[in-house]
Structure formats: structure tokens, C-alpha cells
Amino acid sequence: MSFLAIEGYHAFVTGAQGGIGRTIVQELRANGCKVTAHDLKPAPTSEDADTFNVSGDISNEESISKAMQSAVERFGPINILVANAGITNEASHPNIWELPLETWEKVYRVNVRGCFLTIKHFIRAAIRAQEQNGGKELENLSIIVTGSECGKFGQAGHSEYASGKAGLQYGLVPTVKNEIVRINSKARINAVAPGWVNTELIGERLDDPRELYFEGQGTVALRKIARPEDVATAVCFLASHRASGHTSGQVISVDGGMEGRVVWREEELPDSRPFYIYHHHISIMSQTSPRAKxxxxxxxxxxxxxxxxxxxxxxxxxxxxxxxxxxxxxxxxxxxxxxxxxxxxxxxxxxxxxxxxxxxxxxxxxxxxxxxxxxxxxxxxxxxxxxxxxxxxxxxxxxxxxxxxxxxxxxxxxxxxxxxxxxxxxxxxxxxxxxxxxxxxxxxxxxxxxxxxxxxxxKPIDFRPDAKAEEWMHPSPNFNxxxxxxxxxxxxxxxxxxxxxxxxxxxxxxxxxxxxxxxxxxxxxxxxxxxxxxxxxxxxxxxxxxxxxxxxxxxxxxxxxxxxxxxxxxxxxxxxxxxxxxxxxxxxxxxxxxxxxxx
Missing domain, CATH: 3.20.20.370 (Glycoside hydrolase/deacetylase)
Structure with a gap:
């Protein structure tokens, strides 16, 4: 048995095809879990004996309910829920007074309603499983919600996606913490709050965290860039009753270097040029707007x-x-x-x-x-x-x-x-x-x-014995x-x-x-x-x-x-x-x- 002691447990992960979600699935698998990987996008990878891919919309109650049911039919009762799914838009950061209502409603539908429905039907599935087992409590019943560091600390211009998503999701944590123990005395819920995470969507993956910065009109610091693996290990730690004990109702930061700092938006950078993390350094490149399709x-x-x-x-x-x-x-x-x-x-x-x-x-x-x-x-x-x-x-x-x-x-x-x-x-x-x-x-x-x-x-080369090498040693025409x-x-x-x-x-x-x-x-x-x-x-x-x-x-x-x-x-x-x-x-x-x- 490993230190985490979660071998054989069934984990259900939403947002499983994203950069962080995929890594969470891999980490749970590496620690011996059977994993149902749920995402709106169809899975690009094949299944195996310990992975079950399902697709659906977490904001649709019937869809998430059926997905949970399919998961139970495949691997049995679900012990661990990782509510990781959500939408973001790094290209747009309006202030809250500039935020269109339709944008807020879209975010609410996916990030808040979807998180609520996922937790709701996970708990319902746990109740049914315990009733079918004569009232015996499920072992290692854990919920881990992922959100954003700026949802915990707040950050200007992230009202609709980061703060709106994470702040409201985290609001579920204390409520569920006090309610879930009614159906399972050892059940727990916690949240992980990543800061800057170096997924493939923002550039070349770094092999190790390091300090990256601009010098010029002030300094913009992106320190200790986190990796998806850092988030995934935090999730697995919180999923384990043996490792994290009675920890419940907490929001754990995975330091991406954002808390307590001003992180500039693209248009606020010196020379109005965006930054990208690439090959262990920051590269400043001319802005291409609008982005090509x-x-x-x-x-x-x-x-x-x-x-x-x-x-x-x-x-x-x-x-x-x-x-x-x-x-x-x-x-x-x-x-x-x-x-x-x-x-x-x-x-x-x-x-x-x-x-x-x-x-x-x-x-x-x-x-x-x-x-x-x-x-x-x-x-x-x-x-x-x-x-x-x-x-x-x-x-x-x-x-x-x-x-x-x-x-x-x-x-x-x-x-x-x-x-x-x-x-x-x-x-x-x-x-x-x-x-x-x-x-x-x-x-x-x-x-x-x-x-x-x-x-x-x-022209092909003539390699006959009586041919001379100088006859074919000439460049080919360059079509350009x-x-x-x-x-x-x-x-x-x-x-x-x-x-x-x-x-x-x-x-x-x-x-x-x-x-x-x-x-x-x-x-x-x-x-x-x-x-x-x-x-x-x-x-x-x-x-x-x-x-x-x-x-x-x-x-x-x-x-x-x-x-x-x-x-x-x-x-x-x-x-x-x-x-x-x-x-x-x-x-x-x-x-x-x-x-x-x-x-």
C-alpha cells in the first residue's frame, strides 16, 4: 500500500481533457485509482482497464446524472470526485462594471451551476451506493474542487472567469463540508487554487519552476510557475483520507506566483506586446490581432x-x-x-x-x-x-x-x-x-x-559505372x-x-x-x-x-x-x-x- 492509500478507489474527474485535468487523471491512475474521465470534448486517447472516458455537459442535469450512472456501472461506487471543469478566457478581462450580463450568465451556467450539479449528483450516487450496501458508509469519500488563485485573493480584470468561477465555487465548500457528514461521517470537501500554471496552452512546458520577469517600465514578476503536476499532486493529497486526515473545508493554494502581486494584462505590458512562456524564457513578440484561424x-x-x-x-x-x-x-x-x-x-x-x-x-x-x-x-x-x-x-x-x-x-x-x-x-x-x-x-x-x-x-542521377560524378553534382531548381x-x-x-x-x-x-x-x-x-x-x-x-x-x-x-x-x-x-x-x-x-x- 502506498502512502496515500487510494489504490482501488473509483475517482470521477470533470474537465479531464484539459491540461490540468489530464494530469490529474494520470496522477490518480499512477496512485492506483480507477478513473472516469469526463469532459465536454470527446476523449483523444483510448481507454484501458482502469480508465473510462465519458463526454457530456456538466451544466445539464440529465447529462451529468447519466454520466455518473455510467461511471458507477463501469467501476462501481464513486469514492473521489474532482470537480475540475470550467471555462476561462485569457483574451478578455473586463472590469466587473463592464461585464456583459450574457457573459456572466454563460460563466455561471458552466462554472457555478455545473460545479453544483456535479457535486449534487456525486453525493446522490454515494447515498444510493450506501443504501444498496445496507447503510455501510463508503470509504474515502472525498470531493476536491479546483478553481483559480485569483478567485481566492481577488484580481482586477478577472471578475467573470477566475474570480467569478473560483469565488462562487469556493462558496460551496463550507456548505458541503457541513452537510456531507450527514450521509458519511468521514466525508470531506476541499479546494485547490492554482495560480499561474504552465500548461501547453500558454507555451512550451517548463521542466522545472524558475523565476521569469520583464525589466523595463517596472518589473512584471511571474515567479515559481506551477506545473499541472503540482496541481495534480495536491489533488491526490486532498483525496486521501490517510494523507490529509480530517482536513475539510479548506482552499489550498498551489503557488503560481500571483497572490499579492499585480500581474499585467497583455495590453498593459511595455510596448503593448504580449508575453509567452517558451523554452525556459519569456519571449516578447508582436501582437497579432485578430488571431488567425x-x-x-x-x-x-x-x-x-x-x-x-x-x-x-x-x-x-x-x-x-x-x-x-x-x-x-x-x-x-x-x-x-x-x-x-x-x-x-x-x-x-x-x-x-x-x-x-x-x-x-x-x-x-x-x-x-x-x-x-x-x-x-x-x-x-x-x-x-x-x-x-x-x-x-x-x-x-x-x-x-x-x-x-x-x-x-x-x-x-x-x-x-x-x-x-x-x-x-x-x-x-x-x-x-x-x-x-x-x-x-x-x-x-x-x-x-x-x-x-x-x-x-x-533529373535523376545517372550512377552508371562509366558516368562521371561531376555530371550530377549540380543543384536542383528551387521552385521559389x-x-x-x-x-x-x-x-x-x-x-x-x-x-x-x-x-x-x-x-x-x-x-x-x-x-x-x-x-x-x-x-x-x-x-x-x-x-x-x-x-x-x-x-x-x-x-x-x-x-x-x-x-x-x-x-x-x-x-x-x-x-x-x-x-x-x-x-x-x-x-x-x-x-x-x-x-x-x-x-x-x-x-x-x-x-x-x-x-
């Missing part, structure tokens, strides 16, 4: 049977292989259309459709068009440029333009090369036929760029130094798609198909979180930041994959105004506008 460029490649005819052609392909193409049309497309409709993004995505799919599956194609999505080209039979002569590639392009025009009444403006296998000839053809965008290349990973007007091929065309590249790459890791092709060497969807989901999340951190930190000055994702009805339409896709898209949507789903055409137009029509 991350544009979600969701592209769907409706390959179907064509995927087996062009780049996927192989003499050993069978009728069984082709049947996966029929699945794409008859199952995958309707599932994706229904998902996009449910998420209200149907007209904010781009479908890249081979001509073969248009002609083979006309009803599915009409449904895609009716959804309001952008329609772009993707070859006819999923051919790569190297499989065709120049005339064949031109004929394919003209045929597919005609097919889309017949469906939509207008020329397509975008193109993605099958298997990303285009050539310099392809780029020249797209320019000749006045396409707006392509999405087949990856010179960059998250910003659009103009493709060269006359792209130059990179070439004259630009009006064709805009919206980059994508192999790591931004579903098919390669999640679908098995018997005769394709690099296919996988048996990868856990959570591995891919986590990779997509990691990519987004890095781009978001660059945006938050101000290191990205791009006017248009793009997060591209390529999916296929063949793959993401499968039952074990579409649930992951839905979780991931919901996770993106939870970032609110920081993200916006857009068609590739709209992203390209917006980016071109930022360049003043430059080519």
Missing part, C-alpha cells in the same frame, strides 16, 4: 472502383478487391454525407471525384453535389501522370471537366492528382485550363503557395526562384490521410489496414495541436493557416473508422472560433486575396 480543408477522394484500375492496377486484383469499390459508393458515401450533415459542414468540404466514379455511381454523385460541397477533379480512372502520354492526360482532363460541368453547371476549379502522382506536365496543363488550385504537393505543410509558371523537372503562376497549391501529404494506414490493399506494398484508428487519430491531433501552438505563440504570421485532411469513403466509411473520424471532427469543432471548415476553393480565393491578386 486555422482553416480545416477536409477533402474526400471518392475513388471507389477507379482506385483499382489506375494507380492500383495489378494483374492479381480480383472481384473481391473490386467489391471494396462498390462498398465505397453504396455504404461509405451515404455514411459520410450523413455525418457531414449532422455536423453541419456538408457545404464546407471538397469532394475530389474521378470521372469513372461519376459515371459508374451517378446517384451517389448527385447526392454529393446536392449537399453543397465543392466538386474537384481526381483523374478518370485514378491514373497517375506517369502511366499516360501527354495527349492521354489532356484527354482525361477535358473529359472530366465536361463531366463536372454537366453535373454542376460550372467548370471545376480544383484538382488532386490520383495518389498525388502528378508531373511538371500536369501542372502546366492545370495552368493552361485555368484551374484555381491543386492539392497534390507538400513544399509546405500548412500554408498555400503559388506553383511555378514553368516548372522544371528534377521560378516565375509564379496563378495556380495555388493547398498542401497535403501521406500523413494527412486515412487510406494508407487504415485500408489493406493485397497487392500494394505500402498499404497497412490493421493500424489502430486511435494511432492515426492521435497523429492528426498532434499535427493540429502543433499548428495551433504556433498560432497561439505568434510564431506563425501567415494570413491563411490550413489544416488539410484527405479521407476516402472506401476507408473512413468503414464501421470501425467512421466513429474515429466523427470523434476527431467533433474534437476540432470544440475549438470554436479558432477553426473554420472551408472548401478548398474558398481557402484558395482567400489566400489569393491576401496577396492582392499576386501571381
Amino acid at each position: 486555422i482553416n480545416i480543408a477536409l477533402g474526400i477522394d471518392f475513388d471507389a472502383i477507379s482506385g483499382w484500375l489506375g494507380t492500383g492496377a495489378h494483374p492479381n486484383n480480383t472481384t473481391s478487391d473490386y467489391s471494396a469499390g462498390y462498398f465505397s459508393a453504396h455504404v461509405g458515401v451515404p455514411r459520410l454525407l450523413a455525418l457531414f450533415d449532422r455536423l453541419q459542414i456538408s457545404d464546407k468540404v471538397t469532394w475530389c471525384i474521378p470521372g469513372h466514379s461519376i459515371e459508374t455511381f451517378p446517384s451517389q454523385t448527385r447526392a454529393i453535389v446536392a449537399s453543397g460541397a465543392e466538386i474537384a477533379l481526381h483523374g478518370y480512372a485514378h491514373e497517375s501522370a506517369r502511366q499516360m502520354t501527354g495527349q492521354q492526360e489532356r484527354d482525361v482532363l477535358e473529359k472530366c471537366i465536361s463531366l463536372v460541368e454537366g453535373l454542376t453547371g460550372k467548370r471545376p476549379r480544383g484538382y488532386r492528382a490520383p495518389l498525388y502522382q502528378l508531373s511538371e506536365r500536369t501542372i502546366s496543363l492545370l495552368q493552361e485550363y485555368d484551374f484555381l488550385w491543386d492539392s497534390s504537393l507538400s513544399h509546405y505543410d500548412s500554408v498555400p503557395y503559388f506553383l511555378p509558371k514553368d516548372p522544371m523537372p528534377i 526562384d521560378l516565375p509564379k503562376s496563378g495556380l495555388i497549391e493547398i498542401p497535403c501529404n501521406w500523413y494527412a490521410e486515412d487510406m494508407t494506414p487504415l485500408q489493406f490493399f493485397p497487392n500494394t506494398p505500402n498499404s497497412a489496414g490493421y493500424v489502430d484508428v486511435r494511432v492515426v487519430e492521435r497523429m492528426w491531433m498532434d499535427r493540429f495541436e502543433w499548428l495551433r501552438k504556433e498560432m497561439v505563440m505568434g510564431t506563425r504570421k501567415d494570413e491563411v493557416i490550413v489544416y488539410s485532411l484527405v479521407i476516402h469513403p472506401d476507408t473512413s466509411g468503414m464501421a470501425h473508422v467512421i466513429g474515429m473520424l466523427e470523434r476527431f471532427l467533433e474534437w476540432l469543432r470544440a475549438f470554436g472560433e479558432e477553426v473554420e471548415f472551408k472548401r478548398y476553393e474558398d481557402i484558395a480565393e482567400e489566400w489569393r486575396a491576401t496577396r492582392g491578386g499576386e501571381k
Whole structure:
């Protein structure tokens, strides 16, 4: 038994997907607890034998009640409650006399009402558990509320989120302290009040606390920056009857260096420049206002049977292989259309459709068009440029333009090369036929760029024994130094798609198909979180930041994959105004506008 002696107890943690919440879950797990991790956002990590992920709204009584019930059904009675969930807004700190009523009501609904309902239904669940056990008291019944240091000490400009949240939450502590002992003589409630905590949302995590400061017009001190681990260990200490004994009704500070000091807001800093904690020092950077959004460029490649005819052609392909193409049309497309409709993004995505799919599956194609999505080209039979002569590639392009025009009444403006296998000839053809965008290349990973007007091929090296080394020791052409065309590249790459890791092709060497969807989901999340951190930190000055994702009805339409896709898209949507789903055409137009029509 450890010093805390909380092994085997069931802990319920709200706000479990935030920087502090995740660390609390990890710390409870490390001390032997079974943990139900609750959050409004779907969990990005997979469950295991001792972790149960649930999502819901703590301000909705039915939702939190059902979540508690599900937790009890999974792990049995709940012994420890960590009421950690809440909302904050570090970008806005109005004085209390400037605070809009609707803002206060939003905060009250989540931070106060939500905390109250969480505690209420935890206690109700404890009463039921004790009644079902013949009146025997539950062991180690503990409640820990987390709030803000400035809710305890007060701080100007934090009225609506920090002080409002924590002050009112802490008001529950003495009330519950005196009432909870009526149902369990040893039950306790305490609160943890973090100050500045170095989560990933404010910069690069520090390995150890240190003193950080500005020098100039006065000194702004951010001393002994706390880590999420510091908060989590305080929570676990208070959760343990053995460790914290009869401590109840207390608000314990986790010193983040805020109490007793004036901490300046961004606009009050010298030169009106914001600060960010980064790589063990404070970096002063120019303010980017308003903050750029991350544009979600969701592209769907409706390959179907064509995927087996062009780049996927192989003499050993069978009728069984082709049947996966029929699945794409008859199952995958309707599932994706229904998902996009449910998420209200149907007209904010781009479908890249081979001509073969248009002609083979006309009803599915009409449904895609009716959804309001952008329609772009993707070859006819999923051919790569190297499989065709120049005339064949031109004929394919003209045929597919005609097919889309017949469906939509207008020329397509975008193109993605099958298997990303285009050539310099392809780029020249797209320019000749006045396409707006392509999405087949990856010179960059998250910003659009103009493709060269006359792209130059990179010649392979001739390593024949009779060749001389000086014949190949020459630099390749740098595409940035070439004259630009009006064709805009919206980059994508192999790591931004579903098919390669999640679908098995018997005769394709690099296919996988048996990868856990959570591995891919986590990779997509990691990519987004890095781009978001660059945006938050101000290191990205791009006017248009793009997060591209390529999916296929063949793959993401499968039952074990579409649930992951839905979780991931919901996770993106939870970032609110920081993200916006857009068609590739709209992203390209917006980016071109930022360049003043430059080519």
C-alpha cells in the first residue's frame, strides 16, 4: 500500500481533457485509482482497464446524472470526485462594471451551476451506493474542487472567469463540508487554487519552476510557475483520507506566483506586446490581432472502383478487391454525407471525384453535389501522370471537366492528382485550363503557395559505372526562384490521410489496414495541436493557416473508422472560433486575396 492509500478507489474527474485535468487523471491512475474521465470534448486517447472516458455537459442535469450512472456501472461506487471543469478566457478581462450580463450568465451556467450539479449528483450516487450496501458508509469519500488563485485573493480584470468561477465555487465548500457528514461521517470537501500554471496552452512546458520577469517600465514578476503536476499532486493529497486526515473545508493554494502581486494584462505590458512562456524564457513578440484561424480543408477522394484500375492496377486484383469499390459508393458515401450533415459542414468540404466514379455511381454523385460541397477533379480512372502520354492526360482532363460541368453547371476549379502522382506536365496543363488550385504537393505543410509558371523537372542521377560524378553534382531548381503562376497549391501529404494506414490493399506494398484508428487519430491531433501552438505563440504570421485532411469513403466509411473520424471532427469543432471548415476553393480565393491578386 502506498502512502496515500487510494489504490482501488473509483475517482470521477470533470474537465479531464484539459491540461490540468489530464494530469490529474494520470496522477490518480499512477496512485492506483480507477478513473472516469469526463469532459465536454470527446476523449483523444483510448481507454484501458482502469480508465473510462465519458463526454457530456456538466451544466445539464440529465447529462451529468447519466454520466455518473455510467461511471458507477463501469467501476462501481464513486469514492473521489474532482470537480475540475470550467471555462476561462485569457483574451478578455473586463472590469466587473463592464461585464456583459450574457457573459456572466454563460460563466455561471458552466462554472457555478455545473460545479453544483456535479457535486449534487456525486453525493446522490454515494447515498444510493450506501443504501444498496445496507447503510455501510463508503470509504474515502472525498470531493476536491479546483478553481483559480485569483478567485481566492481577488484580481482586477478577472471578475467573470477566475474570480467569478473560483469565488462562487469556493462558496460551496463550507456548505458541503457541513452537510456531507450527514450521509458519511468521514466525508470531506476541499479546494485547490492554482495560480499561474504552465500548461501547453500558454507555451512550451517548463521542466522545472524558475523565476521569469520583464525589466523595463517596472518589473512584471511571474515567479515559481506551477506545473499541472503540482496541481495534480495536491489533488491526490486532498483525496486521501490517510494523507490529509480530517482536513475539510479548506482552499489550498498551489503557488503560481500571483497572490499579492499585480500581474499585467497583455495590453498593459511595455510596448503593448504580449508575453509567452517558451523554452525556459519569456519571449516578447508582436501582437497579432485578430488571431488567425486555422482553416480545416477536409477533402474526400471518392475513388471507389477507379482506385483499382489506375494507380492500383495489378494483374492479381480480383472481384473481391473490386467489391471494396462498390462498398465505397453504396455504404461509405451515404455514411459520410450523413455525418457531414449532422455536423453541419456538408457545404464546407471538397469532394475530389474521378470521372469513372461519376459515371459508374451517378446517384451517389448527385447526392454529393446536392449537399453543397465543392466538386474537384481526381483523374478518370485514378491514373497517375506517369502511366499516360501527354495527349492521354489532356484527354482525361477535358473529359472530366465536361463531366463536372454537366453535373454542376460550372467548370471545376480544383484538382488532386490520383495518389498525388502528378508531373511538371500536369501542372502546366492545370495552368493552361485555368484551374484555381491543386492539392497534390507538400513544399509546405500548412500554408498555400503559388506553383511555378514553368516548372522544371528534377533529373535523376545517372550512377552508371562509366558516368562521371561531376555530371550530377549540380543543384536542383528551387521552385521559389521560378516565375509564379496563378495556380495555388493547398498542401497535403501521406500523413494527412486515412487510406494508407487504415485500408489493406493485397497487392500494394505500402498499404497497412490493421493500424489502430486511435494511432492515426492521435497523429492528426498532434499535427493540429502543433499548428495551433504556433498560432497561439505568434510564431506563425501567415494570413491563411490550413489544416488539410484527405479521407476516402472506401476507408473512413468503414464501421470501425467512421466513429474515429466523427470523434476527431467533433474534437476540432470544440475549438470554436479558432477553426473554420472551408472548401478548398474558398481557402484558395482567400489566400489569393491576401496577396492582392499576386501571381
